[in-house]
Amino acid sequence: MSAVVTAPASAGTGQAPRGAPRRRRWTRFVLPAYSWLIIAYLVFPIAVMILYSFNKVTTGLPQVSFAWNGFTTQWYQQWKDIPQLTSSFWLSIRLALAATIVATALGTLLALALVRYRPPQLRGKGFLEQVMFLNIAAPEIVMGASLLGLFVTINVARGFLTLLLAHVAFSIAYVAITVRARMAGFDRSLEEAAQDLGANAWVTFRKITLPLIMPGVMAGALMAFALSIDDFVTSNFVSGAAVPFPVWVYGATRIGIPPQVFVFGSAIFAVGILCALASIVVARRQT
Amino acid sequence: MEQPVLADHPGGVTARRPRPRLGKALAPYLLSLPAGLWLLVLFLVPLVVMLSLSLQSCNTATGACVMTWHWGEFGQQLSLYHAQFITSFYFAGAATILDLIVSFPIAYWIAFHGGSKKNFFLLMLLVPFFVSFVIRTVVWEFILSDQGIILGTLKNAHLLPQNFHVLATGYAVVAGLAYNYLPFTALPLYVAIERIDKRVLDAAYDLYATRRQAFLRVILPLSVPGLFAAFLLTFVPALGDYLNQQILGGTSNTMIGTVIQNAFLVNLDYAGGSALSAVLLAIALVGIFAYARLLGSRTIEDYI
Numbered sequence: 229m230s231a232v233v234t235a236p237a238s239a240g241t242g243q244a245p246r247g248a249p250r251r252r253r254w255t256r257f258v259l260p261a262y263s264w265l266i267i268a269y270l271v272f273p274i275a276v277m278i279l280y281s282f283n284k285v286t287t288g289l290p291q292v293s294f295a296w297n298g299f300t301t302q303w304y305q306q307w308k309d310i311p312q313l314t315s316s317f318w319l320s321i322r323l324a325l326a327a328t329i330v331a332t333a334l335g336t337l338l339a340l341a342l343v344r345y346r347p348p349q350l351r352g353k354g355f356l357e358q359v360m361f362l363n364i365a366a367p368e369i370v371m372g373a374s375l376l377g378l379f380v381t382i383n384v385a386r387g388f389l390t391l392l393l394a395h396v397a398f399s400i401a402y403v404a405i406t407v408r409a410r411m412a413g414f415d416r417s418l419e420e421a422a423q424d425l426g427a428n429a430w431v432t433f434r435k436i437t438l439p440l441i442m443p444g445v446m447a448g449a450l451m452a453f454a455l456s457i458d459d460f461v462t463s464n465f466v467s468g469a470a471v472p473f474p475v476w477v478y479g480a481t482r483i484g485i486p487p488q489v490f491v492f493g494s495a496i497f498a499v500g501i502l503c504a505l506a507s508i509v510v511a512r513r514q515t
Numbered sequence: 516m517e518q519p520v521l522a523d524h525p526g527g528v529t530a531r532r533p534r535p536r537l538g539k540a541l542a543p544y545l546l547s548l549p550a551g552l553w554l555l556v557l558f559l560v561p562l563v564v565m566l567s568l569s570l571q572s573c574n575t576a577t578g579a580c581v582m583t584w585h586w587g588e589f590g591q592q593l594s595l596y597h598a599q600f601i602t603s604f605y606f607a608g609a610a611t612i613l614d615l616i617v618s619f620p621i622a623y624w625i626a627f628h629g630g631s632k633k634n635f636f637l638l639m640l641l642v643p644f645f646v647s648f649v650i651r652t653v654v655w656e657f658i659l660s661d662q663g664i665i666l667g668t669l670k671n672a673h674l675l676p677q678n679f680h681v682l683a684t685g686y687a688v689v690a691g692l693a694y695n696y697l698p699f700t701a702l703p704l705y706v707a708i709e710r711i712d713k714r715v716l717d718a719a720y721d722l723y724a725t726r727r728q729a730f731l732r733v734i735l736p737l738s739v740p741g742l743f744a745a746f747l748l749t750f751v752p753a754l755g756d757y758l759n760q761q762i763l764g765g766t767s768n769t770m771i772g773t774v775i776q777n778a779f780l781v782n783l784d785y786a787g788g789s790a791l792s793a794v795l796l797a798i799a800l801v802g803i804f805a806y807a808r809l810l811g812s813r814t815i816e817d818y819i
Contacts, residue, residue: 254726259624266621267639270697273654274646276664280657294660295667334550341546350543356551361812363558364819365747365803366796367755369772373792374561376779377568381580397557400550405816429538460649460758465779474649481762485653493650500645508634 274497281490291484303487307495310488316476317492323388323472324456327395331452334396335403336445340437342404343411360401371398372465379466386468394466395456402455403448410444457496562796569790573783580785588790596774596791600798603770606685606760607753610692611700614749615742617693618701622741623734626708640701648695652762655691656682659763683765691759696752700745703818707741708734740810744818747806751799771795 281304284297290310308314338356347353363371375394379386418440422432438445460474467475477489569588571580593600625636643651657663659681662670669675681687711734719729757772764770771791778788806815 255624255628259620259628263621263624263636266617267636267642269694270639270642273651273658273694274642276658277646277650277654280654292657294657295662296664334553337546338550341543345543349540350547356547358807358812359554359559361807361815362803363554364815365751365799365806367751367799369755369757369775370565370792370796370799371558371561373775373779373788374565375557377785377789378557378561378564380785381564381568393557397553400553402819404550405819409816454644458644458647460647461755464776474647477647477649477653478758481649481653481656489650489653493646496647497645501642504638504641504645508638511634 277490278494278497281487281494283487285487289484290486290488292487292490303491307488307491310486312471313473313476313480313486313488313492316471317473319388319470320457320473323391323395324453326392327399327456328449328452330392331396331399331403331456332445332449335400335448335452336407336441338400338404339407339411339444339448340441343408343414344416360404363398363401364405368398368461372462375462376465386466387470390466390468391463391470391472394462395459398459398462399452399455402451406448406451407441407444410447411441414440565789565792568785569793571786573786585786588786589794592787592790593794596771599769599771599774600794602685602768603754603772606688606692606768606770607750607756609689610696610753611746611750613689613693614697614700615704615745618697618704618745619738622701622704623708626705626711627713637702637705640698640705643694643698649758651695652691652758655687655694656762659687659690682763683767685764685768687763688760688768688770691763692753692756695756695759696749699748699752703744703748704738704741706818707738707744711737740814741818743806743810744815747802747815748818751802754799755795 280292282299282301283292284300284302285291285293286297287293341350342353342357345353372394375390375397376386379390384390419432419436422436423429427435458474459472460478463472463475464478471479473492477485480486480489567582568580570582570584570586572583572585573580621640625633625640629636646654658665660666661680661682666675666679666681670677670679681690715737716729716733719733724732755772755775757770757776760768760770760773775788775791775795778784778791806812
């Protein structure tokens with residue numbers, strides 16, 4: 229009987245209903261233990277990567293061996309001793325920054341159009357949304373292969389430009405969706421107020437709209453950056469002479485991975501995880 | 516309450532000025548034009564080019580292609596490589612099923628019992644993405660290698676025969692696929708389970724549902740959209756994956772992605788590669804259209 233009375237309260241706090249003690253054992257011990265096990269499984273290869281970035285090399289060849297040969301910090305001191313690896317890393321950074329800027333700009337404009345207008349004002353909206361969905365759901369290898377087919381057909385030399393074109397093409401839809409999702413609670417009367425006070429369209433956008441949608445735009449930009457810097461499948465098809473970091477590492481797997489690859493991997497991981505933890509802490513402070 | 520407010524009337528004040536009105540009519544198109552054009556030229560046009568290439572005859576020495584409307588390319592490629600398609604189905608299917616089974620409990624636990632640590636656990640699910648996809652796969656090669664930290668240790672302890680190996684088998688490929696795509700399964704599941712109204716569950720218990728009944732008849736049916744999204748976001752990319760197979764699967768167990776990659780980048784057989792890509796896309800489209808039909812294409816936005 230009391231369960232009926234307390235039901236609205238428990239629903240409000242989002243807690244699971246209080247039930248038989250038998251259920252408690254599951255939610256308090258079995259599921260948490262299982263979840264931590266899965267997390268350990270997800271983290272394990274990263275730990276192995278960091279461990280192997282300290283592995284000694286005994287063969288004289290610049291390759292990490294599968295066996296453990298002892299601890300050394302040599303590879304961190306010689307992190308830029310493989311020029312092609314270092315240059316492919318910086319190429320990836322430049323590419324990701326450029327792709328992020330273009331994709332974020334185009335994706336944000338698209339999101340604004342999709343949030344504000346419906347078919348009488350924006351004809352073809354449904355089609356546009358279908359294309360975005362297809363762009364996200366289609367297998368990446370098909371996109372990479374078809375882009376290569378296009379570049380070969382129209383005789384475009386493969387390099388930084390084709391990489392940039394491709395990376396923006398697979399990021400726009402993600403950015404637009406991310407920005408659009410964050411615009412759900414956007415109060416348009418604020419824009420109308422600015423315009424009633426004499427602001428023109430550009431001033432209204434810069435002073436009112438952009439600051440309000442900025443969190444969404446930043447989330448979209450982060451998404452685009454992450455997609456671009458880690459992309460292998462499409463890049464492998466359209467890279468040509470300009471070799472991004474993942475494609476270089478892929479090429480290196482055939483002859484043996486130099487330890488510096490794991491140094492770069494560990495450094496990227498450290499930077500990424502610190503940024504993510506910082507954002508969680510900031511978000512927690514704000515609430 | 517019923518006071519007329521000028522700004523609320525569409526075209527009230529601005530209607531008298533012709534220039535802004537034209538601008539207003541064009542605004543939606545101007546905003547969507549750059550991105551729309553980009554997607555048209557660099558996503559839709561390439562797909563058309565790919566279909567056209569598959570009907571052309573290519574000189575594999577120079578890579579030059581001529582349109583011949585040669586539909587036979589599809590039949591020829593399929594008869595050559597149907598085994599690789601089937602292998603891809605097996606591996607991607609096995610990895611997807613494993614991922615669905617493995618990630619459902621953790622998604623459920625985070626959604627219902629994550630409490631204030633929800634964000635932390637979600638970050639932990641995303642943690643593999645902080646390491647490059649290629650490096651993650653290479654690390655699995657290290658982990659599963661014959662003398663690596665697991666098999667090497669077990670062999671030294673004589674718990675495994677010396678000739679036991681995992682690398683260069685289908686198991687290694689499925690393990691790699693399952694690891695690499697686990698977040699794509701777990702996150703949509705989490706989103707779907709998180710949305711379940713806890714009061715519905717309370718109602719089930721109030722009506723004397725057992726734990727098992729509540730799970731099978733409330734939680735599971737309500738997480739079907741998430742299961743479907745997770746399936747789509749895991750199976751489709753895994754189907755076209757070639758990195759895991761090449762690094763972990765050795766030279767046998769070739770998946771279709773490797774065949775397509777070799778056609779385009781090694782053999783310069785653009786017609787054959789395009790035909791195979793078109794078939795792969797057609798297979799994926801079955802799932803994609805089924806999803807759009809059943810759940811609506813916009814719902815995918817909730818899961819990414």
